[in-house]
Amino acid sequence: MTALVRHPRFRRWGWIVIGALVLVSLGRATLETGPPRTTAEQVRVIGATLKCPTCRSQSVSGSDSAAAKAIRNEITQRVEAGESADEIRTAISATYDDVQLIPKASGFEGLVWIVPVFVLILGFAGVAAGVARWRRATTRHATEADRILVNKALDER
Amino acid sequence: MSEVGAEPDRSDELPGPVQQGRPMVIVAVALAVVVALLIAVLATRSPSGERSRQSPLLGRPAPAIVGTTLAGDSFDLAEYRGRWVVVNFFATWCIPCVQEHPELAKFQARHAGTGDAALVSVLFDNTADEAQGFFTENGGDWPVVVDEAGAVGVDYGVARVPESFLVAPNGIVVQRLVGGVTAAEVDDLIAQYEGAPE
């Protein structure tokens, strides 16, 4: 058994099976949708994208302030009336200023989305360049002084 | 870790040549500029509480207020067309609202006779019982609309009570007043708008 498991061919096939299982599962997970949501769950999801007007960055779902409670009631009524999430968001934005919690993808607001991606790419490019440079670093051999140093340290152990 | 412990250390290699130039200075200066800009932004921000009396409602028809008052009568804002209306959002648990109350009473007393302006309070996150006690104790004979679900508050975009909206005789919202108001302040505003041709 152990011999079989250790065999390179077993492992190669094993990796293929693992890869296939992971791909199939992830594919299913991505394409299929979960069970329908209750009203309260939909309210939580929609409320999470709207800013509580008395708070700086908390969402309507995340706040217990009076205004957030009132807006939650409003969302609940509209969800029960069959309105879509976007319709509800638009309706709430009509009376509250700057209530959208998701920054727009365009204009100056778009920077908040783009800059981190740029920074990440820059970071990886930096690491790649660093690794490339460090790999090129020439290797020199130890001098007698180094060996003495190492031996001394080893003796002290 | 087994792999690590077992691995012989090959410290016999000496480092390569030290790089030329001073890239660290450049990086440090670049970072300093970014942080300086950030600090400049942060330093010039006013405390968040002092912001925005804007409202998307300004210049638009006032949202309908239809409901029952504390006294049990029915109320409809549409019936007040032709008069200035101060729509005041109120809660008994809110201290500035309680402080504002005498000013509202003064405003009401001043205009109850002439009938040129009216006052309506809408309860915000407050039950009828709690408000009833307060008005019995502190007086106030203007309509107080009960709005337990907060629907009217949401229609007006009320964030934090006390908050008041000034509705012109033609039914258009002209002003949002955040925080407590005084009778004089509201009268001045009305006079201002009356003076200016619409």
Added chain:
Amino acid sequence: MNAALGTAGVVLGFAASFLGVVTLAVGLRQKRPRLLETGWSYSLLALLGALIAVVAMQRALITRDFSMGFVHDNGSSRTPPLFNVATMWSALEGSILLWVLILTGYTVHVARKFRARLTDPLVGMALLVMLVVGAFFFLLILGPANPFTTVSVPPGFDGPGPNPLLQEHILMAIHPPMLYLGYVGFTVPFAFAIAALATGRLGEGWLVETRRATLTAWGFLTIGIILGAWWSYEVLGWGGYWGWDPVENASLLPWLTGTAYLHSVLVQERRGMLRVWNLSLLCATFSLTILGTFLTRSGVLESVHAFSDSDIGVWLLSFFAFTVAVTLGLIGWRGDQLRSPGQIDSPLSRESAFLVNNVLFAAFAFVVLLGTVFPLIAEAVNGRGVAVGPPYFNRMTVPIGIALLFMMAVAPVLPWRKASTELLSKRLFWPAGAAAITAVVTVALGARGLGTVATFALGAFAGAAALRQVVLATRRQGWRGFVGRANGGMIVHLGVVIIAVAIATNGHFLREIETSFEPGQTLTVGGHEITYLRTVVVEERNRTATKVSVQIDGDRIYEPALSRYDGFGSLIGTPSVKTGLREDVYVTVTRLPEGVDGPVVLRVIIQPMALWLWVGGGVMVLGTILAAWPGRRRVPTDPVSALISLDDPVPVPPLRGSE
């Protein structure tokens, strides 16, 4: 009397810190060891000053001395004893006092640990830095955050008490001290980093010496963050534990850079590389604690956790600017000298993995920082505020978190220097198998969404990789296989995996319903029977609570409540939680009944695996303790373990006093 005593303590602390700074600076400049030795006395005096001030504060709180400003504003005779003690850190002034106490405590710890080496310029400089920070915070107490003002009070006066949200749960009494032990703890490695830069000590000596201090600070910060999340969950009543609120972000930022440091420092210890980067991470961690304090205390951002405003903002922002200027100045000046002639043998090696890990952590911290301050930036540029909230943070950080989980699986099995794909295939085979099985099983159980299933699979991958390391280590070393940095680190990884899986499960399988209950009515929600019994109004010492009795699964009675605290406005909802291994039943009151027999509206949330969030936190802390466990370790700067440059102008200092 209390106010005078407190002020005396603060003045003593400030004077000691200030004089200490001057004396040490002169001593360093003129190379006078006698002066450097006084660092110990000044540290002690500063601690004494802080202690006196804290004692005065507590005495005033306990005796309800309303003539003292802080007690007048935050104390109350109705506050229960435990929360009365905790009132000190419920408001700005008192929490700065707590900060100072912890900071001076750490300063004395450093001075004591290095008492044989006080004349060493590196230690002298580090103490100097700590005393500078101490002097600044003492100054804050004397200036904009003075709790020891005196007010005249009418007889029979009673204060409002601390914010009701802070009186709801025992966690609030311990969460801030933990958080501050973490925040302030990072001052120790920061001080040594600055000292290393200023004295030009190129070696790794300071790293080793601050190793345990860094780990301790990180551990406390972890505890603080987890307790904060737990408090949110138990008290705030919205059913969540993390809202990407500015205060939460402010605690997460130094944690992220600190975590990056804990990993990248290993590369420096083993390979002598990344010296400047590590110094920068420590400086960033410290600066971010100051920036975080500014963001949450100055009132430029609003937050549920920020309970006070004052004009302290200018001070904190200036100190932040000062810190950054000094740090960047030093790095610009010394950085190029410090750069080590590093070498990497292969992109497939543990050091490369740590580099990738650091890019990911840095990007994570960047996203959190940008999202937190972006509303202010947008307002400055456009004149219009933009809200950046949880949807943004989730969308940006979940992919980074998933990438980190992947790295967490791969990095521990990678050897230093160079790995072959054959080796990886061998070591990662079983963890990958576990990941594949997990993916299949969770999808079969109904999990959907790429992020969710990827988290489960990668969680199994990383967890199995960490377990593999622990098993190998214990097989080889017995119980010692659990202790030490590498082994303890694997336990921390297991804790992180538990938390990641719990977050994904909770987010995906959470079920919520809001519905009306008649008295005596039983409804089944998510397989749990919930019976509404009655509503009782309870007059307590400091609040009027309307408690709703609910029976869950025929078990004991749970009492979610809506309370109104004396002196505070709106109703505060308190959830009641039936905790379970599999899932919690979380009940809050949405609307109280009109009369005695009226229906009540309850919100019931089934929170899967919520308990495991805190368990995972506990495992992380356990791992941290194991990692810091004293034991024989390789000393990285000794010649057999790391590259040293013979070009070093300064010899590596002797390691007396190291752990």
